[in-house]
Amino acid sequence: MSTALSPKAAEIAQHARTLLEAGGYNSFSYADISARVNISKASIHHHFPSKAELVRVVVARYREEARAGMAALDTQLADPLAELKAYLGYWVNCIEGQVSSFCLCAMLGTELPALPDDIALEIRDHFSDLAAWLASLLEKGSQSGQLRLTQAPALEAEVFMATVHGAMMSARVAQDPKLFQSITALLIEKLAA
Known part of the structure; x- marks a missing residue:
């Protein structure tokens, strides 16, 4: 499913994502986004009729990015250990570069029981996608002796x-x-044959 957005809607979604990553679903309102994007709350409602719809779109776009990233690693590296290290490297760069210090779906996953069903489904599907990709890498790496x-x-x-x-x-x-890097380095050390 494509979540193509107009430039203004994409800007709204990006600010919502930043706020979600920092504090979760209840950490922001349309007033917060209005101040950041410099448009009225009514204009935000034009793009996203409800906060739940905005967050669902943000999570769906996040999932698209994640799937594209996993596919790119598969294509570019085609080496299970290198792919695992690259995945962790992505997060090291995000966390140390203060781009993002937390996975959006992990942040929202802590609130899962209180979230609207369509958002919860997107989050569960993200974790299913990630788990399947990781399991595939781990199985390939095990079979190759890596x-x-x-x-x-x-x-x-x-x-x-x-x-x-x-x-x-x-x-x-x-x-x-x-x-983060210290902990995940131990994870790789334990997995590497």
Whole structure:
């Protein structure tokens, strides 16, 4: 599903994403976006009739970016260990460069029980996409002798995701962006054969 937007709607969505990554679903209102984009709240409602629709579109666009990124790594690297390291490198650059310190879907996942169903579905689908991609990499790496798994690839993928998202939380709480890299380096060290 394509979530092509007009330039103004894309700007609104980008500001919403920044606010969501920083504090979650309830951390902002249309008034916050209005001040950032310099348009009226009514104009925002023209593009996104409700906050739930805005957030659903933001998450759908995030999913599109993530799927494109995973596909690009598969095409460009075609090496399971290199792809895992590149995925982690992406987050190191985001966190240390203060582009984004937290996965949007992980942030919203903490609020899942209170979110509208269509947003919750997008978040669950993101985690399904990521888990399937990671499991595929882990299985390929195990079969080639490049990676050492102690559990089934699907479970190892869930452990990988939990560690990555937990490392984001640890780095945020400690206010130490380098902590993310230290934790995830251990993850790779344990997987590498």
